[in-house]
Amino acid sequence: MNRLFCTTLVKYSPRNAVLPSRAAQWPRTLATTASNRHANTESTTTDAQHYDIIIVGGGMVGTALACALGKNSRLQNKNILLLEAAAGFRQPSTEQYSNRVSAISKGTYRLMRTIGAWEEIERTRVKPVLKMQVWDACSDALITFNYDDFAENISWIVENDVLLASIYRQLEGVPNVRVRYSSKLASCELIRDGADRSTVRLADGETLKCDLLFM
Numbered sequence: 001m002n003r004l005f006c007t008t009l010v011k012y013s014p015r016n017a018v019l020p021s022r023a024a025q026w027p028r029t030l031a032t033t034a035s036n037r038h039a040n041t042e043s044t045t046t047d048a049q050h051y052d053i054i055i056v057g058g059g060m061v062g063t064a065l066a067c068a069l070g071k072n073s074r075l076q077n078k079n080i081l082l083l084e085a086a087a088g089f090r091q092p093s094t095e096q097y098s099n100r101v102s103a104i105s106k107g108t109y110r111l112m113r114t115i116g117a118w119e120e121i122e123r124t125r126v127k128p129v130l131k132m133q134v135w136d137a138c139s140d141a142l143i144t145f146n147y148d149d150f151a152e153n154i155s156w157i158v159e160n161d162v163l164l165a166s167i168y169r170q171l172e173g174v175p176n177v178r179v180r181y182s183s184k185l186a187s188c189e190l191i192r193d194g195a196d197r198s199t200v201r202l203a204d205g206e207t208l209k210c211d212l213l214f215m
């Protein structure tokens with residue numbers, strides 16, 4: 001997730017959050033199909049399905065974002081859609097280690113706690129880092145990171161699979177977030193291009209509309 005498009009952020013102010021939900025104002029409400037990963041309500045304006053927020057890419061970043069937005073008390077009345085190109089989520093093995101790991105910062109640690117994923121990460125596998133030393137390859141220069149007396153961790157090493165699975169488990173309990181697999185973004189038009197809503201076109205030709213697009 002390299003770029004972030006905040007197209008109509010003003011709609012998500014706390015003041016607006018207490019207004020009647022957008023879903024109630026829209027002319028037509030569609031029922032969720034049984035094949036949907038998460039039950040949710042969608043609304044249409046004309047012929048394209050409309051969501052308040054669309055997030056493209058269900059990797060660690062997109063899934064964490066969907067979970068954080070979906071659990072935000074100010075966004076409870078917002079329909080959030082997470083689009084993922086892959087066919088489905090594969091539960092990682094808890095028996096085998098994966099060598100794809102991330103060193104996560106204190107900010108990410110706090111985010112994981114906030115969205116409720118940290119407990120599962122800790123239960124599965126995580127290694128705290130108290131001190132880190134980085135050496136220059138061509139000289140004796142080095143830099144060391146640690147808190148005085150090693151009072152706090154400076155980082156945590158977590159397998160990517162464990163991180164994603166733990167966030168994903170939290171996302172399963174968020175009713176206003178829907179996850180769609182086999183849904184690859186092909187192109188988009190942003191509100192700033194003159195439209196009143198962003199348009200997302202999927203590889204299969206389907207068109208979706210949204211007020212806020214993350215990709």
Ligand SMILES: Cc1cc2nc3c(=O)[nH]c(=O)nc-3n(C[C@H](O)[C@H](O)[C@H](O)COP(=O)(O)OP(=O)(O)OC[C@H]3O[C@@H](n4cnc5c(N)ncnc54)[C@H](O)[C@@H]3O)c2cc1C
Binds near residue numbers: 002057058185
């Ligand atoms: C080989 C390699 C090694 C790395 N090693 C490390 C490391 O040691 N430590 C570390 O901290 N970081 C490492 N990184 C970086 C780390 O993996 C990334 O920063 C992190 O995965 C980014 O997460 P993400 O969710 O943004 O993207 P990703 O994990 O790449 O997820 C993107 C998701 O978007 C989906 N997608 C892509 N295109 C579309 C589309 N058009 N429509 C819908 N869905 C789409 C993909 O299917 C995927 O699920 C490494 C990266 C690579 C490639």
